[in-house]
Amino acid sequence: MDKIISRVSRDLKDNGVSVIPNVFSESQCKEYVQILDDLIENAPSNSKNRINEDVQSINNYFRHHPKLLDLVYIPILDKLFKHLIGNDHVLISANTFNRSKKVGIKQNTDYEHSKNAGHNWHIDSDYIGGIRIESGFSYQIIIMLEDFTEENGATHYVPDSHKIRTRPDRDAEYDYKIITGKAGSIGIIDSGLWHRSGGVTPISRWGVFNCYGPWFVKPYFRFPDMLGENTGKNLSPQLRRLLHYRSTPPLNEEERLNTVINEIED
Numbered sequence: 001m002d003k004i005i006s007r008v009s010r011d012l013k014d015n016g017v018s019v020i021p022n023v024f025s026e027s028q029c030k031e032y033v034q035i036l037d038d039l040i041e042n043a044p045s046n047s048k049n050r051i052n053e054d055v056q057s058i059n060n061y062f063r064h065h066p067k068l069l070d071l072v073y074i075p076i077l078d079k080l081f082k083h084l085i086g087n088d089h090v091l092i093s094a095n096t097f098n099r100s101k102k103v104g105i106k107q108n109t110d111y112e113h114s115k116n117a118g119h120n121w122h123i124d125s126d127y128i129g130g131i132r133i134e135s136g137f138s139y140q141i142i143i144m145l146e147d148f149t150e151e152n153g154a155t156h157y158v159p160d161s162h163k164i165r166t167r168p169d170r171d172a173e174y175d176y177k178i179i180t181g182k183a184g185s186i187g188i189i190d191s192g193l194w195h196r197s198g199g200v201t202p203i204s205r206w207g208v209f210n211c212y213g214p215w216f217v218k219p220y221f222r223f224p225d226m227l228g229e230n231t232g233k234n235l236s237p238q239l240r241r242l243l244h245y246r247s248t249p250p251l252n253e254e255e256r257l258n259t260v261i262n263e264i265e266d
């Protein structure tokens with residue numbers, strides 16, 4: 001097996017967290033940051049995205065610029081998640097956040113609600129009967145489009161918490177570590193790891209936060225309806241899988257019997 005895949009798989013099992021450096025180049029990161037800054041600048045005043053003095057965020061970023069689809073299908077991660085989750089794994093959610101202080105920015109959503117997004121200890125998995133789903137079920141990734149450091153609000157996590165099946169106290173003071181890396185790195189966490197955002201600073205810190213899981217998990221949004229069939233026809237088989245074009249249930253048994261549609265990917 002690929003050395004990176006086995007190292008990251010081991011990190012995730014043992015520590016619940018891993019970082020792969022140099023996945024994207026500096027110039028690619030700059031291009032993505034420019035696109036996101038432009039999307040914030042040109043966001044309509046009725047946008048539901050969190051855009052205020054403390055956080056700038058574009059949910060489902062890939063629907064606003066085709067270039068950003070490169071941040072959904074990332075070959076090294078696809079290989080990793082085929083190994084960890086299965087060949088039919090999908091995208092569950094996709095968001096971008098910059099927690100830089102931007103005094104005077106046009107605020108277009110409810111400030112108090114927006115300020116607290118991801119700010120308290122939480123997991124990105126879920127609970128059944130009060131017990132958290134087993135670790136290894138789904139993974140949250142952080143694409144660092146700018147350097148993630150201790151000074152600019154990089155994500156905090158509680159070491160070994162992916163082995164705890166109860167809920168974190170949202171406001172407790174736990175011992176924590178910080179997920180840092182140079183621009184172009186990707187942090188990966190088990191979605192059961194207790195984590196929170198690192199807070200608001202004056203330094204720009206654009207990150208892409210995607211969650212990947214097994215095909216039978218409901219995504220946060222109906223991606224095929226969002227993008228449409230015409231777009232779907234022109235996507236690669238990998239993106240069609242990740243965006244649920246290949247695992248949305250058929251209408252009835254006359255449409256087809258299987259839920260998952262297999263396509264050759266290579």
Ligand SMILES: [Fe+2]
Nearest residue numbers: 118122123124
């Ligand atoms: Fe989270």
